[in-house]
Amino acid sequence: MIKVAYRDKKWEVPGQIAVRDLIIKVGLSPEAVLAVRKGQLVLDSEVLGDDDEIKLIAVISGG
């Protein structure tokens, strides 16, 4: 399972799945988040495997 974290939420999603589809699957907009793995930005088209851990960063923030 791919571990996905976003703010205080967490999901587990079966691989293999492209980042963009994963974002849509957990109910977020691909335009509104960036995917990060081990501190590195990951392309939307990258296909993730079951051992991946992904952090989704909201792009809308600040005051």
Next chain:
Amino acid sequence: MVRWSAGGDMKCRKCNKPAVINLRQHKMALCAAHFLDWIPDQTQRFIKKYQMFTPHDKILVAVSGGKDSLSVWDILLRLGYQADALTIQLGIDEGLNYSVESHRCIEKHIRDFHPQAVLHTIDVKEIYGASIPEVALRSTRGRDKPCSVCGLVKRHEMNRIAHELGYQVLVTGHNLDDEAAVLWGNTLNWQMQYLARQAPVLPADQPGLARKVKPLFRFYEREMAAYALLRGIDYIYDECPFAAGATSLQYKELLNQLEANSPGAKMQFYVRFLQAKEKGLFNLADEEAQTLNECERCGQPTSAQGLCAFCRLWNNDPLPEIIPLEVIEER
């Protein structure tokens, strides 16, 4: 487990190495190094194209500690402009220490990237005796949400400080998503006066006041978050506690739904609006434009007679009915 090599199947347009970001609206993918160069290059292009400012101008950047304002400041300094910063301490805590955290991010940014940079800090409570949430509670406008009071105070103080310290240009970090959301709101209500005034460069309202410019107006919010991330800028990630439920956030979501299905939709919505304006679409509204008076107390331009909305705030009078939609814009 089979996995695509890092960076997936896309290559950087400039160097052919694995890309880290795909800019669908530009049909272009870039590696980290080239993305970090592309952002200032594009910024410079639009600074020139829209005649925002020159290296001779003294620029004041309004910084909040968020990704956009820290990034625009960073970019202008990287480009060699004389860009100092102003931060306005709002006194927003709400159990999250929001204002304190914001300030910590700004100071860290200076230490990490620009130790020589100049930052002016003003504290609303210190100067006027009440924080933003406190003064909002006293006014009829801000009882449920301090945002319109907050926008009003920030606008007024930015103008005041720029004027007092002799800056010709006031820069804010608004990105394309911010501008498109304001445009969406103004269009839904056919706010002719706001449509006529919405632009990436606003001439000074009055001689002696600074011109207002938004050098990031062509970048998506997603691009600015990627810039901050790749550059290693530590910004305040959580929204202001009062931002929840703001209409501007709803508009951004709607626009992102359009964007997801047709890349570039957001950009076209805004850029074509600017093109239509250049051709005179909203010139009509000029005739209706209000004449501005000088506030009796602070001298800033106001549509009211006597005191401006800001000065009335501290006199404990009710705020006037018309608070510009720019309140959304100032968020």
